[in-house]
Amino acid sequence: MTTKKTELARGELYEGDCRRILPSLPDESVHLIVTSPPYADRRRRSYGGIHPDEYVEWFLPIAEELRRVLNERGSFILNIKELAVNGERHTYVLELILALRRQGWLWTEEYCWHKKNCYPGKWPNRFRDAWERCLHFTKRRQFNMYQEEVMVPVGDWADRRLGKLTETDRVRDESRSDSGFGKRVANWVGRDKVYPTNVLHMATECTNKGHSAAFPLELPSWFIRLFTRSDDTVLDPFLGSGTTAQAAKQLDRRFIGIEQNEEYYKLCVERLKDDEQLHLKIR
Amino acid sequence: MTTKKTELARGELYEGDCRRILPSLPDESVHLIVTSPPYADRRRRSYGGIHPDEYVEWFLPIAEELRRVLNERGSFILNIKELAVNGERHTYVLELILALRRQGWLWTEEYCWHKKNCYPGKWPNRFRDAWERCLHFTKRRQFNMYQEEVMVPVGDWADRRLGKLTETDRVRDESRSDSGFGKRVANWVGRDKVYPTNVLHMATECTNKGHSAAFPLELPSWFIRLFTRSDDTVLDPFLGSGTTAQAAKQLDRRFIGIEQNEEYYKLCVERLKDDEQLHLKIR
């Protein structure tokens, strides 16, 4: 079986199943993986539609390869959300986190993507689902993180908040976080930019022409700035409509994208080619 | 060992370990449980500092009692967030969810409490933690949920959108894509309220007099309105500073609170007594 591959100035796109293509990538050659794999039983048209009960089993071999190709100081961001099955939230995402840890991954953080424009609907037992998980896994406790790259303008809330910290607040915070508090407060005084939190407020893009993106460009862009530098390599093994590659390219990172669906693959190539010409023209 | 108990007009407060007190409550006598149990803490030993590795084991017998006292159509809201241990998010909350399901609970939903003003701080490997889980468990697939009680004002897009209806607005407008999701805009005319999502935006309270609350009054209040009616009974087995009982009382629900710490217990009694007198005076 041949593998289709398109080489572009800043990266390469593969058409095919990532289970077959990932093994051809060299060890530790990637600095960041950002991906949104097909959710269980969703996107049946373009992917197989993995049964929730078989999800972990399906994903683990892929994760093993991802671990091999990831740099020792790199990060793996997994955007995922469990669906409701039979009135309950299914547990495959929880099981997956536990299984990935057994595989050797460190579950470093769970970012919360608040979807400002979530899917509509009404049901008797739940409200609209307006958040997804962005699970952050690493290979080591020490990894590259460039926090200054994602700082945000300070809101006036900070002044108010910091003025009113009570003794008990301080104690409670100590009990949760385990580290010095006072000196951290001092760090805040006089700043016009602050570090963000682990909650990301972003709307999905819903008016793309002819293709649907799993997440807005802003999402991979945020993680790419946070965890990589220029010329680092970003991998997305479930490239979909190509958002991750596009974000990487805009930020002058190299990218590797893998997409199984032929339509999506062609679309990615076209989009990134166009961008490329545009990019070169601008230069 | 005696149990201290304070009876108030709308509820009762127990001083002691809920593991000892819960068995004295009758079966299915509670309509809603809202609680924020002590966070895991590897440094302290007492209740209020259970070791992360022992958390599930510690909580399960309590959950079993909670299940017994909960009405068949009732809900259990567990506000919890795992802490970071050794650079990683600990997995005890995930394990707890799985264990509670094995115990017979249905994991119906996971609400996300976005803490609009989270504590400041800086770490090399993570940002400030600005969200907590509010896990929703039930005994049955069918349970009481009064969604109208928590509706919120519609976004300001509505005025413009609904001013003039086009032809397609009057009929069901099928989606062009394969989402299968059409809409009938005419249904929206006259609506000024919409149902909320499963993301709750609430600030933590930082101005409590002499004590710190695990969550703002608004949080239990929201779940109490959503899952109970007047005169229903709300239980918090880890009452802390009494926020849940206070919320229940304000909403004319009965309450049962259990608190082990003597200082907190006294404080609760005083606060709820004061409220009571105030309440009576106003009447």
Place this chain on the structure above:
DNA sequence: GTTCCGCATGAATCGATAG
């Protein structure tokens, strides 16, 4: 160049009905 406004779109879920 700005602002305004119309509008299709979206990782959804439940309950009923049919095989």
Place this chain on the structure above:
DNA sequence: ACTATCGATTCATGCGGAA
């Protein structure tokens, strides 16, 4: 009893064209 399909429900956003 268990699975597959179908209809009903719902809301905030960014895009693009117009003013």
